[in-house]
Amino acid sequence: MGAFPIRIPKVSLAIHEATLLGHIVEEGGKVNEGDPLFRIETEKVETEVASPASGVVHWTAAVDETYPVGTQIGVIDTGD
Amino acid sequence: MEMRPSSPPPAAVRRRMYELMTLMKAADDRMTKGITTGEFIAVYFPHRGQEATAAALGAALRPTDQLVTTYRGVHDHIGKGVPLVDLFAEILGKDIAPGRGKAGTMHIASPQAGVMLSTGIVGAGIPVAVGLALAAQLEKADRVVAVTFGDGATNTGAFHEAANMAAVWNLPLVLVCQNNLYGEKTPIGMTMKTKQIADRARAYEFPGVRVNGNDPDEAYATLSEAIERARAGEGPTLVECMTFRFRGHSIGDDMVYIPKEQLADAEAKDPIPTYRARLLSSGVCTEEELSSIEATALNTVEEAVKTVVDAPLPSPESLMAHVYANPDKAPV
Numbered sequence: 001m002g003a004f005p006i007r008i009p010k011v012s013l014a015i016h017e018a019t020l021l022g023h024i025v026e027e028g029g030k031v032n033e034g035d036p037l038f039r040i041e042t043e044k045v046e047t048e049v050a051s052p053a054s055g056v057v058h059w060t061a062a063v064d065e066t067y068p069v070g071t072q073i074g075v076i077d078t079g080d
Numbered sequence: 081m082e083m084r085p086s087s088p089p090p091a092a093v094r095r096r097m098y099e100l101m102t103l104m105k106a107a108d109d110r111m112t113k114g115i116t117t118g119e120f121i122a123v124y125f126p127h128r129g130q131e132a133t134a135a136a137l138g139a140a141l142r143p144t145d146q147l148v149t150t151y152r153g154v155h156d157h158i159g160k161g162v163p164l165v166d167l168f169a170e171i172l173g174k175d176i177a178p179g180r181g182k183a184g185t186m187h188i189a190s191p192q193a194g195v196m197l198s199t200g201i202v203g204a205g206i207p208v209a210v211g212l213a214l215a216a217q218l219e220k221a222d223r224v225v226a227v228t229f230g231d232g233a234t235n236t237g238a239f240h241e242a243a244n245m246a247a248v249w250n251l252p253l254v255l256v257c258q259n260n261l262y263g264e265k266t267p268i269g270m271t272m273k274t275k276q277i278a279d280r281a282r283a284y285e286f287p288g289v290r291v292n293g294n295d296p297d298e299a300y301a302t303l304s305e306a307i308e309r310a311r312a313g314e315g316p317t318l319v320e321c322m323t324f325r326f327r328g329h330s331i332g333d334d335m336v337y338i339p340k341e342q343l344a345d346a347e348a349k350d351p352i353p354t355y356r357a358r359l360l361s362s363g364v365c366t367e368e369e370l371s372s373i374e375a376t377a378l379n380t381v382e383e384a385v386k387t388v389v390d391a392p393l394p395s396p397e398s399l400m401a402h403v404y405a406n407p408d409k410a411p412v
Contacts, residue, residue, distance in 0.1 A: 006118065007118035007119070007121070008118060009115065009116055009117060009118035009121075010115060010118075010121045010122065010123070010331070010332075011116060011331070011332045012330070012331065012332025012333070013123060013330045013331070013332060015332075034113075037117075049116070049117060049118060050113075050116065050117050051117065052113075052114070052117035052118060052119040069121055070118075070121045
């Protein structure tokens with residue numbers, strides 16, 4: 001089964017880390033590519049992050065923690 | 081100087097420009113999606129909306145001609161024929177890139193394709209293009225150098241010094257201003273009194289022409305004429321191509337400084353569907369051909385992304401290689 005990593009995005013030029021505010025799709029839920037997947041905060045700016053792939057979501061990192069850009073916080077089982 | 085198209089470019093050129101525009105859009109869409117979703121970690125400056133000028137320039141230049149562009153240059157690179165794998169690999173910092181992933185988005189070069197430099201400093205590429213054009217002249221080569229830059233660059237000293245020297249030496253140079261109405265986040269009305277950037281050429285006694293940079297046919301006709309003037313030894317031309325940027329200055333720019341109506345109006349005149357409709361109504365392409373061009377662009381981009389994603393990052397041991405010509409004298 002294909003596994004697509006979910007990572008903290010570099011949502012603007014100068015950021016190096018972001019706080020994971022919450023999941024929009026819960027553990028075990030299904031998501032379509034491009035639909036909202038999770039929320040992050042960077043420099044007091046809240047951003048809704050779209051899903052990079054379609055499939056079943058599994059979260060591996062705790063909410064309300066701050067992570068460096070690029071940190072894997074979950075995985076999408078793409079089923080292919 | 082009046083340089084107005086009397087008839088549209090040949091059908092093969094028009095089809096080629098549409099192919100380039102769809103490829104540029106597909107590349108911009110894919111980079112933007114990959115970065116905003118966390119799939120790629122990269123710095124990127126979107127060009128969406130500005131494709132027509134870059135396609136026209138790419139179609140008008142010969143493979144042996146040279147180009148200098150900027151950090152917002154992926155559309156220009158694609159127009160000039162830089163392979164997508166080279167572009168994406170440089171943006172994502174991969175070892176297979178021409179600059180071994182160390183150039184980044186701001187400094188992509190591909191001498192084989194004639195792209196000699198991209199610069200991160202506004203206006204900085206124009207004097208370098210003057211040097212390349214002087215080299216072509218001294219070598220008695222028949223190549224032309226084009227340099228692209230934004231509206232804000234024409235306020236820099238570098239632009240004016242370069243324009244002056246290009247005029248004095250009668251260099252084979254085409255200065256292509258992609259005027260998207262904003263210097264980063266500042267509307268041009270706050271930074272210049274000049275109504276038409278093309279008029280700035282008058283100060284240096286060479287032609288300056290403003291064109292609709294979202295119309296590939298019009299841009300191609302004028303750019304072709306400027307390129308052939310340069311090739312014939314008649315000196316530089318400034319071509320001001322009016323356009324608009326649909327996405328932020330860089331990824332993460334929320335564009336609050338652009339009035340919603342202005343953006344909506346520009347998007348309603350998106351050069352890609354507009355040109356598609358013209359090619360269809362004028363019988364240059366059939367619906368099937370246009371759909372095939374669009375599908376090919378998406379597949380080409382996806383294949384290049386796959387190759388780049390699977391490619392290795394540079395090894396930590398290689399990080400200081402290719403940085404200094406003489407590493408022994410590098411500052412530590």
